[in-house]
Amino acid sequence: MQIPFRRINADPQPFSLHKGAAEMEGILRKQRFGLVLLEATIKGKIEVDCYRCGDSFAIMPDEKVEFLVSDGVFRGQDEQYDVVEMHDGVIDLDEIFDSEIALIASDYHACDKCQ
Numbered sequence: 001m002q003i004p005f006r007r008i009n010a011d012p013q014p015f016s017l018h019k020g021a022a023e024m025e026g027i028l029r030k031q032r033f034g035l036v037l038l039e040a041t042i043k044g045k046i047e048v049d050c051y052r053c054g055d056s057f058a059i060m061p062d063e064k065v066e067f068l069v070s071d072g073v074f075r076g077q078d079e080q081y082d083v084v085e086m087h088d089g090v091i092d093l094d095e096i097f098d099s100e101i102a103l104i105a106s107d108y109h110a111c112d113k114c115q
């Protein structure tokens with residue numbers, strides 16, 4: 001799902017997307033020029049590998065994510081939020097979702113046997 005920056009205004013715009021059994025649901029809202037605030041929750045199921053035995057198993061995340069999406073290169077700093085840059089004038093929610101899933105999966109997870 002790709003949403004052009006120019007379509008985002010100050011009214012929160014809801015979105016939701018699914019990838020396998022995982023889902024990301026949230027809102028996009030223009031924060032200031034060239035910056036959009038994304039607030040979302042990641043739920044459902046994500047397959048991860050146990051860091052001890054390597055077995056795959058599913059976890060059920062309930063992860064809140066909040067960051068700014070920048071239309072192009074972001075110069076400067078934001079006190080409150082991390083900033084993710086997008087380079088084609090669109091917010092690529094699939095790409096954001098993929099990297100959030102990868103981030104969750106890269107944590108240390110232990111399966112039932114190894115806990």
Ligand SMILES: [Zn+2]
Nearest residue numbers: 050053111114
């Ligand atoms: Zn294990």
